[in-house]
Amino acid sequence: MEQTKNGMSSVEASTNPETEMLVLEQLKIMKKGALEILQEDELALKIRRSVTEHQPLIIKLGLDPSAPDIHLGHTVVLRKVRQMQEFGHRAVIIIGDFTGKIGDPTGRSKTRKQLSEEQVRENAATYMEQIFKVLDREKTKVCFNSEWLAKLNFESVIRLAASTTVARLLEREDFSNRYRRQEPIGLHEFFYPLMQAYDSVQIHADIELGGTDQTFNILMGRTLQKSAGQEAQIAIFMPLLEGLDGVEKMSKSLGNYIGVDEAPEVMFKKAMEVPDNLILRYFELVTDLHPDEIETLAKRLSDGENPRSIKLLLAENITALYHGAENATKAKEYFLSVFSAGELPKNMPHVVCTNGEQTLLDIVPHLISDKMIASGSEFRRLIKQGGVSMNGVRVESADTPLATPEAVLKIGKKNFICFDTDRLS
């Protein structure tokens, strides 16, 4: 700490009020939604120096290329990086390909299976395409850490290892738990945090972003940078985003996610499913809305405004980020036309359609199994009587094609069922 402060002693609080305003503004945006910042005072100094010397900060974000599909949960850190890029800072994305290439030499861990150079590059390319839906491509550098890690010789590895102690590594929660439970910890596993920390040294990171599960590794980066005579990076820890169920963390396997690749109408509709108590949190974590505006929205909510109107703003905001303002407006209009007046029940059954199911006739088996109708002939009779509507429009024939990306059917007076037709060709 002393060292860092000394290294920065020339950058004192400016007497220029314009500079100070800019520093405070950056700090406010960086803090938005963050769980913890280590250390905030050092961050302020770094920002001030960056502003004064017109020198962008280097923002490090380590990514694991094994998770190919990005949803809003992944965008929490990405959006934060993007917001920093708007201030001129530079992002360095580290693809941890070195560990991927090595795999787990013991073969015990399935998540560390060995990948070929080609596989790693391929995964990374798919991944980057999605990441640039959030990040500014011009202000982003992508690095593969095998570039420097593969070159280290034994002597350098020993020096790296000498920067830390066995006791400190055993403090990391997963290690200490396993050690206590007498489950084996391979010595090589102690190097994974060190590799990640060494990346910070290599790129001279000013700030590293990560989830709280990365606390140990990111702080190790500070240690290694100090041993290497560098200024220590600032750690900004972002929380994990709850999924649409409001309980579990957003994840593809739990189905409680909004994918960044989803169609505008689907994205909008899913965003409308965010629980009321998470509306403000979603604004903080997955939109770029300014903290001051979020505060205004918070006041409107606490003043008793219907959360649905604020949620419509949220859904439009999120959709606009990935599909543009125009498509977002259309998605909103579509949503309002289809799901008007809050008529829809909350727990309507959802069915994902397959490619073979193109018309209403094709989905009769689903309607029967969900006990909406007893038979195909009953369905036809209901249609004739005007008792079936799709997305709020009366259906005239059982041959009507299914609406995409979503078809909400009302059968009779109170039965609703939703068909996800997003993937129909």
Add this chain to the structure above:
Amino acid sequence: MEQTKNGMSSVEASTNPETEMLVLEQLKIMKKGALEILQEDELALKIRRSVTEHQPLIIKLGLDPSAPDIHLGHTVVLRKVRQMQEFGHRAVIIIGDFTGKIGDPTGRSKTRKQLSEEQVRENAATYMEQIFKVLDREKTKVCFNSEWLAKLNFESVIRLAASTTVARLLEREDFSNRYRRQEPIGLHEFFYPLMQAYDSVQIHADIELGGTDQTFNILMGRTLQKSAGQEAQIAIFMPLLEGLDGVEKMSKSLGNYIGVDEAPEVMFKKAMEVPDNLILRYFELVTDLHPDEIETLAKRLSDGENPRSIKLLLAENITALYHGAENATKAKEYFLSVFSAGELPKNMPHVVCTNGEQTLLDIVPHLISDKMIASGSEFRRLIKQGGVSMNGVRVESADTPLATPEAVLKIGKKNFICFDTDRLS
């Protein structure tokens, strides 16, 4: 174990009695004086295969080139290697220069200070000159482990680390003690045992010799060899030799040692100071006497023979190893002539002379401080009266030069003092 046994399954107990005799003989010699052998059954198999296939075994001995002066304590393992060489086996001496070159990157350990390439080679050269007083130069290969260790890249180091676990390393006594006392263990320190173990893989060691302080590291060699698909080496642990005081381990700093470079008379005389209860142990550990002959000596002792006569054999045997039989006989004769009939007291004061002290006159201050005489004039008077003798011979004048390498003075009826004049020019 299974793996090893499988690997050896073709080498079954031979039906050739000559071969079996040779195997048993080698086993007997290898076991002489050893504290522990892991595993003895595997050792027998290795020897049998070596005899049958006329293939020498590879004996590994790791040496630390930071200790330059060799005494009998160091020769315990060296003699064992030499005895194996007599059966045709090959020694590979590993100079651990890699750790010497790295030093302790934290700078905390004084024993691990960084040495230049040149210093390491120079130390090693001095050291090897002495080692070849015991080993057979023709059947010895000297390796510097930086040859292979310096070349390892990060990936190889990770694979090396993956062969063991944190828990296993923390079982090593010094590590577990420090961890319990919350003293820092640098992560790099965990690599020192692995480096040593990797040496075994590199040279395909069949047998590694060491002290019990090396148990952990030598067994780690077995582990690494098995991971590398090799047959595991046999560990032969030799005990530490007690010094002439019979209590502490032999060491230069305690002064209880016999150096391999010492003059024949000094070596002989010092060997005569070995406590009676250690005579057989010295025969076992620092001579090449056959176990059967040692057994005969043991019987003579237990039958009540004066230990002094057995000790004379020991002293002659040791002296012959380093100065040849002829010089050993001369040293014995000298010893008997000077220190006849057990006249000398056991706890005679010893003084190491400096170069300025050439005659009896020069040592008067020592005699006064040891309260042998009150003044120089008393000393002259005693000489005149025939009351002073040196090495059993009456002294005629105070100008008499001091005898080398040792001058035992008898002053008056019962005062003895010994001057070590070995280093006088």
